[in-house]
Amino acid sequence: MDDQSDSQKWQQHLSLLRSQYVNLYTTNTELRYKYEIATANDNESGFIERLLTIVASLYRQKRYSDLTIKLNNGNVPAHKFILSARSDYWNAAALADVFELDWSDLDGDIGLILLKWIYTSIVDKENLTLEFMKAASSFQLKELVEQCETYLIGTVSLKDCVALYTAAEGLGAEKLREHCGALMSTHWDDLTGNDFKEMPGALLYQLLKTKSKYxxxxxxxxxxxxVVFLYLVEHNAEVSN
Known part of the structure; x- marks a missing residue:
């Protein structure tokens, strides 16, 4: 009974720490944005602040718009120079003679939330999901990917650490992958085949070689x-002998 009580206390403590981490993350993001403006050259800071304000005001506005983005729930006016400033994915060559971008394959409101961040650098923490991170990565929005990665590290649990590990491997999110890997190592005996059913065989095999003695x-x-087959192929000579 005491063990169960202690376990519940630890779970509550971890939940509290996770909540504190998320709040600190939000505060840090806001402070970093303000710091970048404040540390600009004095002669430029007024211009930069005004420019950022103007860019934010153009979100979903037709003023100066030279591009339309097709979302799964409608079309939104956009601006090539703002997209280009955010990512090389939308460089001058990529947007030349282009007047519409099709984002209708993005689920839910991801496209609109993504576009809001592009214009304002603002995204609610509850929207920093794995799917949102994948969308940001597909558009080479490195800063946003890192923002998602930092947030997910603070919220990952044993329930979703395997899925996040798999995704992090594909996205090249090294910090998230290492964090999930460490969590799996700590609770290795608690994980079952059902937890790994969606993980590709090759990735799981590499994971087992680092996390398991056998x-x-x-x-x-x-x-x-x-995975058994991959092991037998790699150790074919040993098996034959």
């Missing part, structure tokens, strides 16, 4: 025949 036994425990 990769083959772990692959069998997780009921992953594809």
């Amino acid at each position: 990769p083959l036994h772990s692959a069998v425990r997780l009921e992953r025949e594809d």
Whole structure:
């Protein structure tokens, strides 16, 4: 009973720490934005602040618009120079003779939330999801990807650490991958085959080789025949002997 009580206390403590981390993250993001403006050259700071204000005011406005973005719930006016300033993905060559961008494949409100950040640098923390991070990565929005990564590190749990590890590997989000990997190592015996069912065989095999003393036994425990096959292929000579 005491063990269960202690466990609940630790869970509550971790939940509190996670909440504090998220609040600190939000404050840090806002302060960093203000700091970048404040540390600009005195002669330029007024211009930069005014420019950022004007850019933010153009969000979803037709004024000066030379581009339309097609979302899954309607069209939104946009501005080539703002997109180009945010990412090389939208450089001059990429947007030459282009008058519409099709973002209708983005789920839900991701496209609109993404566009709001491009113009204002503002995104609510509850929108910093894995899918949002993937969309940001597809447009090479490195700053936003790092923002999502930092937030997700503070909110990841055992329940979603495997999915986040897999995604982080594909996105090249090294800090998130390492954090999820450490969490899996700590709770390795609590994870089951069901937790890893969506992880590609090759990635899981590499993970088992770093996290488990006996990769083959772990692959069998997780009921992953594809990983067992990869092990046998790699150790073909040993098996033959």
